[in-house]
Amino acid sequence: MCLFTETRIKFRLFEGCAAESGTDGEVVLGVEAGTYQVFALPDHGSAYGAQWVGLTGGTGSQDLARNVVVAAGEQKDIHKIFMDRKGTVTGVVTGADGAPVTGGTVAAVTPVIGDAGRGRVAIDTQGRYTIDFLGPYAWPLSFQTSTHAFQWSGAAHRRQSATLVPVTAGQTTTFDQQLALGTLVKVTATGSPSGRYAVAYNNSNGDVAGFIWVQQAGGQAIFRVMGGQQVKLQFAGGEPGQGWYGGTDFDSAKTVSIPATGEKVVVYPYS
Template identity: 40%
Template sequence: MTQPDGAVARGAIDVVAADSSYHRYDLLDESGQLTIEVPANDYKIRVTPAYGDPDMPDDGLQQWAHGKTSFAQADAFRVTAGGTTEVAERLLPPSPITVKARDAITGAPISRVCAFADARRNHCGDTEVTISGLVPGPQTIRVYTEDGNYLPTDATVMVVEGSTAIAVVDLTPAAHVETTVVDAATGAPVAGACATVAPAGTGELPRVGSLACSDEAGHLRLDSLEAGSWNLFVRPTNGSPYGAQWVGATGGTGDPARARTVTLAAGRTVSVPPVRLDRAGVITGTVTSAATGAPVTAGEVSIAHADGLSYLRWGTSLDDQGRYRLDWLGPYKWQLLFTTDDHALQWSGGVPVRSRAKPVTVRTGQTTVYSPALKVGTVVTGRVTDPAGRLVTADLEFHNAGTGEVVGKVWDYDGEYRALVLGRQDVTIAWKWQPPFVSYAGWYDGATDAASAKQVLIPRSGTVTLDVGVGRIPATN
């Protein structure tokens, strides 16, 4: 490997089989060279230069031979049994790019634009920002604004060797929600109550996303929201006497199906009537196994699939005796989700989907005891193989075929998986395969989307053997 001027370059080399079956990483020596032995195959090579400390390569300046910026674009080099393949790579000269942003609806220029390429290349400017030190070729950068008035976007820009290219990126105006949080009984403002949104009717609280908390006057404003139909979820911070709620038409509810639908449009602000918080109650209990009667000691009780947002959690962990305590829920009927290591994912009442769950009633200032005996579920097992028939590691996610809800998930360690799923239900199976430097995703059996995925019947008990073949379908996120 040589620098742009032909001088010796230091850094690191990744040698990756084109079919993702092999990966090797090593450092170049002081002469900028490296010799390694690999199985016969076609290979792609990534180089990571170290312009300073040779033991500290700069990940932001990685390129693929010859002169490419991604695994997909990289050239493939054939290595034959007993042969030697020589590859020489010249580093592309790091070059700058100037980023401007404009309103995707009006076309007007946007001020205070920011562009993020990596941790060392994250800059904000007025109407434009210049990022230096990028590898020439197509690069993906995140463009956003500091004021939350536009949705951030990952834009592919073209960096031009030896000159400063200009990229104009369209940003979609964000929607906003404003409301006031008050005590349901007195009407007094409540500070420190935090809000987020979920797609209307789903109860799918986010793992990452917008979050805003009320100030001393109870005022709350959610920024950086996408246009669409949403439900508003409010949870006071830990230690508050108030309970969480899905915001309903006239008050709180524990059922997202009964929540108020808030319709948002790009660039518009919607004012929601005051959110009236009721005082919290407690749900507690001990979770046991229906098969053995023993406590279930590893897992979580929650109101959504995601763990939580920022410093707010949507559930609580089981202790070493299977006990749990939720003390931040409002006085409504709540569906509880039980996610454990050794039993199938299930909602209160031992069912796979939220709509069929047995609600658990919370009463202000009182404690409700709910101690379910969890069903083990049906064993779903099999092998995960790539297009060449090799065992690979992948994430599998089981969805109810009717509602699309996640009803089970597993990550296989060695190409063989074992999942627990409640029956009787029809499911579809999503897979994600992430070999080095690339990500693929699809659905069983050979489908590219949920609508065309093959349905599989999971019986109430027993074992289902199902081999899953993954393919080279690029992941979209």
């Protein structure tokens, strides 16, 4: 079992395993001082399902997970984690035009910039997906394709607004998703170096709302973002503090309102 410590403004699983349980079930995670929630992800083929660790059992919602507060230099022991048997979710993903999409991913996590990450499955050429590693709780699911804006189940722009998909142990739930196209966002960071990701982050929780690789120095980034949300923009990949629109980090950057229709154009000097 892989365990990950996450915060409420950051939840992104990368390729590796932060800490893995041994034959005795013990896991040790190294963290800085702070408040965390713990996400448990089983190995492929496990009989058990993923969960956010709650006070008395698992949950599919980070908002309902137990807070683990760790002070500098402290060793914090949390209670035993009780794993539940897994269930399956399957369905068909269609585009805004009603036709099945022919690729992309479905996940219980947010996208990771430039990394396939864990906790996700592929959408096949018929638009079908199957997730078979979730615990028996209600989950928000994320949908990422190259043709539509990144979005959550129910065409929501953030996890906290998603339609929750119920999972039952040992059974299969069908959940079909029709994607919203999203709003076209065009961003230019004048003077930016080549080889950067242009990224939009949701202002309320820090989740990635959309991104695209920009090959050309000072080039325009064109990608789709779900309308109706506020985001912060960055040309990522340089030195820390660089590339933010109107600031030097997430907290100080300007917020940008994404309209429900039309497009949003932003031009700013790279620094």
